[in-house]
Amino acid sequence: MSKKDEKRITALIVDDEDLARLVLRELTQTHPEIEVVAECGNGFEAVKAVAEHKPDLIFLDVQMPKLSGFDVLELIGTDTPVIFVTAYDQYAMRAFEVHAVDYLLKPIGRDRFEAALERAKSRLGEKMPAAPELAAAARPPKQFLERFVVRDGTRVTLIPAAKLDYAEAQDDYVALASEGKKHLKQQTIASLEACLDPERFVRVHRSYIVNFERVVRIEPYGKDSRLAILADGTRLPVSRTGYARLKTLLDQRT
Amino acid sequence: MHPLLTPINRFGLYLLAWVPLAGILTYLIAVPGKLGWLDAAVLIIPLCLVYQFVCLSAWYSCKAAPIQKSTGQRLWLTHVIAAAILSLLWVLLARLLAYGLSQMLAFQGLDLRLASQLSVLFGAGFLLYLLSVASHYVILAIEDSSKAEARLQETSLLARDAELKALKAQVNPHFLFNSLNSISALTSVDPAKAREMCILLAEFLRMTLGLGEKASVPLSEELSLLHRYLAIEKVRFGARLQMEEDIPEETKSVQLPPLLLQPLVENAVAHGIANLPDGGRVRLSGQSRDARISLAIENTFDPDSTPMRKSGLGLKNVRDRLEARYGKEASMRVSAENGNFRVELSFPADTQEVKS
Numbered sequence: 001m002s003k004k005d006e007k008r009i010t011a012l013i014v015d016d017e018d019l020a021r022l023v024l025r026e027l028t029q030t031h032p033e034i035e036v037v038a039e040c041g042n043g044f045e046a047v048k049a050v051a052e053h054k055p056d057l058i059f060l061d062v063q064m065p066k067l068s069g070f071d072v073l074e075l076i077g078t079d080t081p082v083i084f085v086t087a088y089d090q091y092a093m094r095a096f097e098v099h100a101v102d103y104l105l106k107p108i109g110r111d112r113f114e115a116a117l118e119r120a121k122s123r124l125g126e127k128m129p130a131a132p133e134l135a136a137a138a139r140p141p142k143q144f145l146e147r148f149v150v151r152d153g154t155r156v157t158l159i160p161a162a163k164l165d166y167a168e169a170q171d172d173y174v175a176l177a178s179e180g181k182k183h184l185k186q187q188t189i190a191s192l193e194a195c196l197d198p199e200r201f202v203r204v205h206r207s208y209i210v211n212f213e214r215v216v217r218i219e220p221y222g223k224d225s226r227l228a229i230l231a232d233g234t235r236l237p238v239s240r241t242g243y244a245r246l247k248t249l250l251d252q253r254t
Numbered sequence: 255m256h257p258l259l260t261p262i263n264r265f266g267l268y269l270l271a272w273v274p275l276a277g278i279l280t281y282l283i284a285v286p287g288k289l290g291w292l293d294a295a296v297l298i299i300p301l302c303l304v305y306q307f308v309c310l311s312a313w314y315s316c317k318a319a320p321i322q323k324s325t326g327q328r329l330w331l332t333h334v335i336a337a338a339i340l341s342l343l344w345v346l347l348a349r350l351l352a353y354g355l356s357q358m359l360a361f362q363g364l365d366l367r368l369a370s371q372l373s374v375l376f377g378a379g380f381l382l383y384l385l386s387v388a389s390h391y392v393i394l395a396i397e398d399s400s401k402a403e404a405r406l407q408e409t410s411l412l413a414r415d416a417e418l419k420a421l422k423a424q425v426n427p428h429f430l431f432n433s434l435n436s437i438s439a440l441t442s443v444d445p446a447k448a449r450e451m452c453i454l455l456a457e458f459l460r461m462t463l464g465l466g467e468k469a470s471v472p473l474s475e476e477l478s479l480l481h482r483y484l485a486i487e488k489v490r491f492g493a494r495l496q497m498e499e500d501i502p503e504e505t506k507s508v509q510l511p512p513l514l515l516q517p518l519v520e521n522a523v524a525h526g527i528a529n530l531p532d533g534g535r536v537r538l539s540g541q542s543r544d545a546r547i548s549l550a551i552e553n554t555f556d557p558d559s560t561p562m563r564k565s566g567l568g569l570k571n572v573r574d575r576l577e578a579r580y581g582k583e584a585s586m587r588v589s590a591e592n593g594n595f596r597v598e599l600s601f602p603a604d605t606q607e608v609k610s
Binding site: 016017018019020022023026041042044063065066087088089105106107108147158160 | 435442491
């Protein structure tokens with residue numbers, strides 16, 4: 001295992017608990033080919049460290065303050081293989097199984113660690129499944145996304161769902177409009193729609209999702225379409241089916 | 255026991271119901287039957303007195319032939335035959351009474367005068383008995399439904415009790431696995447600390463199991479459980495978890511439902527401290543005044559972090575248990591201001607142990 005010609009693997013350990021990081025570091029120590037380039041105590045540090053060190057492999061805790069492991073994966077993209085670590089989360093475990101993502105359960109045993117590492121080595125360079133889909137699969141049923149994470153360089157912004165005015169599709173990205181600013185995020189509008197509470201957010205158009213609370217009125221526009229006027233004056237196109245969805249929601253509420 | 259006989263006022267009502275019936279019958283015999291009021295009254299009043307007891311016997315035939323389980327034909331046959339026989343006996347009794355009275359000078363020839371009215375009397379007896387059968391069925395139905403309701407209430411109470419018990423004895427698996435992970439980390443770097451943590455965890459589990467079986471415990475016992483819980487979490491979170499406690503000595507003998515505070519402290523750590531990258535503080539405080547005790551659990555929290563559904567469930571559980579024990583005597587106030595989450599419980603300060 002410790003052959004000199006074996007490729008060096010740089011790894012990152014991310015966990016908010018000191019002792020949990022310690023276990024992982026200890027387990028990697030018997031593998032000279034693995035070099036732990038950094039240890040991070042939270043998701044923000046992890047996003048920075050990934051940009052800085054470009055590690056080959058990340059051990060990533062699922063439950064962390066502010067930014068969960070899923071958020072981190074969402075922010076760093078799918079290029080780096082991740083081995084998730086969790087103590088107990090039935091939904092996350094199921095999501096990992098479904099998407100064939102490696103994961104370790106705390107307390108971490110040596111055998112299980114070795115197996116995960118072997119698997120990860122054989123898959124170095126492979127892409128991870130898209131983070132939003134993985135995170136959606138790990139959410140308990142009937143629970144919707146309560147906030148979004150977006151990254152600009154290494155700067156991470158959290159946007160609570162209540163502060164999202166609307167989302168606009170732009171090729172492979174969505175632009176999230178909140179408090180007068182737009183944040184780009186790599187996700188399709190359809191997968192975003194699936195994460196949102198349908199009683200608060202409406203797909204009014206092929207390219208637009210609007211926060212129902214923000215709509216002040218609907219104006220006719222052209223022959224078959226309409227315009228939604230938001231509280232801040234923004235005008236969004238509303239398709240015929242989009243108008244029907246808005247109406248259903250309005251009827252439900254009144 | 256016959257339901258019309260047991261509460262004495264119910265029997266009185268039954269007797270009262272017979273007054274108009276006897277009145278109508280007397281009228282029928284007196285006026286259309288041309289017997290005269292005196293003759294009719296002297297015959298009908300004693301006859302009705304006897305017959306009302308006879309009609310009570312319908313209870314037994316109704317019970318023997320419950321309306322839900324018997325076929326219509328059989329039901330009718332049973333009661334019609336019974337009505338005919340009893341009514342016939344009643345007419346015989348009437349004749350006997352009339353004969354006896356006719357021996358007196360004042361009522362001479364009464365038996366002869368009654369002879370034309372025997373069919374009326376038979377009809378009345380027949381109908382009165384059937385009326386009694388119908389009322390008994392109504393009473394049976396009412397009794398059945400109130401019994402079913404009582405049973406339903408009882409089962410829902412039992413289910414609730416079981417549910418509360420299950421919730422009480424629950425140890426959060428997340429906490430357990432994280433603690434085991436901490437121990438596993440400590441074994442190589444600090445074996446003595448690992449052992450200490452094993453013992454803390456064992457004590458915590460033992461106390462949780464033991465307390466769950468009791469109906470009430472002194473606050474001091476609940477506190478010593480909390481101390482162990484927090485000591486374990488302190489190992490996990492290190493400097494991120496700070497603790498404060500301000501509980502006056504004199505409140506520690508107050509009895510409370512076991513594991514009432516534990517879920518609140520667990521929430522404070524899991525949804526407060528664990529969501530803060532730089533950690534925070536958990537504070538327990540209490541005071542007693544006017545035979546009441548109020549206990550508060552506070553923690554720093556991140557206002558931007560998403561509210562967890564699980565924590566809401568824990569709070570509801572505590573509220574339910576408080577209400578189940580103290581009813582309106584207890585109150586629970588939850589507030590979240592300036593990054594400080596606070597739950598305050600207030601309830602009567604009893605020092606008597608509640609037996610389960």
